Amino acid sequence: MLGNVQQTNLDRVFDTLDVTRDGAISKADFQIMAQRMRALRPAMDAKLATEIDETFDAWWEAIRRAADADGNGEITREEFVAAIAQGLENDPEYVDKMVKVSVVTFNAADEEGDGRLTPLQVERIYRAYGVNEQLSSETFSRIDLNGDGFVSVDEFVRAARDVYSSNDPEAPGVVMFGPLN
Numbered sequence: 001m002l003g004n005v006q007q008t009n010l011d012r013v014f015d016t017l018d019v020t021r022d023g024a025i026s027k028a029d030f031q032i033m034a035q036r037m038r039a040l041r042p043a044m045d046a047k048l049a050t051e052i053d054e055t056f057d058a059w060w061e062a063i064r065r066a067a068d069a070d071g072n073g074e075i076t077r078e079e080f081v082a083a084i085a086q087g088l089e090n091d092p093e094y095v096d097k098m099v100k101v102s103v104v105t106f107n108a109a110d111e112e113g114d115g116r117l118t119p120l121q122v123e124r125i126y127r128a129y130g131v132n133e134q135l136s137s138e139t140f141s142r143i144d145l146n147g148d149g150f151v152s153v154d155e156f157v158r159a160a161r162d163v164y165s166s167n168d169p170e171a172p173g174v175v176m177f178g179p180l181n
Helices: 004-017 027-038 047-068 077-090 092-111 119-129 132-141 153-165
Strands: none
Touching: 004 027, 004 047, 004 153, 027 047, 027 092, 027 119, 047 077, 047 092, 047 132, 077 092, 077 153, 092 119, 119 132, 132 153
16 A cells, blocks of 8 residues: 555656656657657767667556556556556565666766766756756755765665655655655
C-alpha cells in the first residue's frame, strides 16, 4: 500500500511523463523525453544518444507491460499508480528498474563527464522534463548530501529512489518533482 508521500510523488511522476498533457502516457511521451535528454548536450556522442533512446524505450516498455491493462497503448493515471504500487509490493528490484533512467539523465546533463552536476545542470534537467526549474535549487540542496556544491550520480540515483520508495517527507529525493504540500 502506498503512503501519502509516495502517492503525491507518483501523481507528479505521471504528470511529468504525460508530456503531451492528454491525460495518458504513451510511447510518444517517452520518445519526446528521450529527445529532450539528447538535447541537453548539443555535441553528444552517438553511444550516449543511443543509450538514452534505449533506456527510455525500455522504461516505457516496463511500464506498458505492467500498467496497460486494456492494451490500448495508453496508460491512465490510475493504471500507472496501480502498476507502480503492485511492482513496489511484489518485486524487490522494482525501484531499481524505475530509476535506471536517472543514470542516463545524469550522463546526458554531465557535459564535462566529471561525474557531478552543477546547480545549472540540474536546472536544465528540470526544464527538459517539463518540471518547474525554480524547484531545482531546493532539490539540489537536499540531494547534495555531502554539501560539496555538486550532485554525484550516486546522490542523484538515491534521490530518484526516494521518489518511488520513501514515505519520509524529510528524505532528500521526495521533493524532486515538487514540494509535498
